[in-house]
Amino acid sequence: MARLLSVLDPAARGIQDLRRLSGGASQETWSFRIDGGQGQRLILRRAPDAARSGGSGIGMAAEAAVIRRAVDAGVPAPRIVHELMPQDGIGTGFIMAQIEGEALPSRLLRDPCFAPARTKFANQAGSILAKIHQTDPAGLPIPTQSPQEVLADLAARHRAVGDARPVFSFALRWLAEHAPAPRPWTLVHGDFRMGNLMLGPEGLRGVLDWELAHIGDPAADMGWLCMESWRFGNDDPVGGLGRREDLFAGYEAAGGTPVDPAAVRWWEILSALRWGVIIEEMGAWVRHGTDTSVERHVIARRASETEAILLLDLLEGAA
Known part of the structure; x- marks a missing residue:
């Protein structure tokens, strides 16, 4: 990292407080501060050693390109400061400006200091999603995913794990019988949820982790945000903090196309299934010894929760 000082800030004397953050299951996230110069606080987002040749999601270079495009369109996201080059000797990734705030759901949902942010969260989330979906995706090196393709991929991944789950x-x-009608596709964040959103007491400050960005149905982002697992024990559907009606109102007021609640509901149901399949895959990692961390063991036990969500909260009223 010290070799990059001339690129990050020519007046810098060194780096301080370099530490790895706990967030980020698939990529490494490091925080540090420039000593001298502008004294910037920066974030290194880096593919772990095992993922340098491939990695998950769209890849680090594509993620940086998406973030740059989104920031230019007015989306509150971290500014990219430097993309890592082979000669840097650090691997694959990028360095970005640090957005101060809190992303830990347990604090955001319950700490009294975030009470003002909670009251406006749903509306603000809708407004930011509208900006994301109005961002021009032309030329970005990201895939296009139709609802049918997403569903087929989930079915294949579920079969590959081999678990029998009626x-x-x-x-x-x-989901196959109730797929939403075709609509204009947009840039989709792909993982817009609590944990990837940075908040301050006044409200939403930034959108993090763009590694699942793609071109697709904008309702997918709303459905993922509203999925019950991302409410962390609260009842309100929008990240545990607000009503769908406020999410939709904020979206349309910011120039988003009129929301089809039925399409969002379809994506919410698919999101519960998607999270369940991801959990199944994590269980396979544990069984095969690919990832034996405590975190992976804990998450791998929770596929049954998504079954309960699908039966009790979603499919019961939609079947």
Whole structure:
């Protein structure tokens, strides 16, 4: 990192407080401060050693390109300061400006200092999603995913894991029978949820982790945000902090196309299934010894929760 000082800030004397942050399951996230010069606080987002040749999601270079495009369109996201080059000797990734705030859901949902932010969260989230979806995706090196392609991919991944889950089979059939009508595709964040959103006491400050960005149905981002697992024990559907009606109002007021609640509901159901399949895959990592961390063991036990969500909270009223 010290070799990059001339690029990051020519007046810098060194770096301080370099530490790895706990967030980020698939990529490494490091925080540090420039000593001297402008004294910037920066974030290094880096592919771990095992993922340098490939990695998950769209890849670090594509993620940096998406973030740059989104920032230029007015989306509150971290400014890219430097993309890592082979000669840097650090691997694959990029350095970005640090957005001060809190992203830990347990604090955001319950700490009294975030009470003002909670009251406006749903509306603000809708407004920011509208900006994301109005960002021109032309030329970005990201995939296009139709609802049918997303569903087919989930079905294939579920079969590959080999677990027999009748609830998942029921969900796959229902989703295939009720797929939303085609609509204009946009840039989609792909992981817009609590944990990837930085808030201050006054409200939403930034959108993090763009590694699942793609071109697709904008309702996908709303459905993922509203999925029950991202409410962390609260009842309100929008990240545990607000109503769908406020999310939709904020979206349309910021220039987003009129929202189809039925399409969002379809994506919410698919999101529960998607999270369940991801959990199944994590269980396979544990069984095969690919990832034996405590975190992975804990998450891998929770596929049954998504079955309950699909039956009790989603499919019961939609079947």
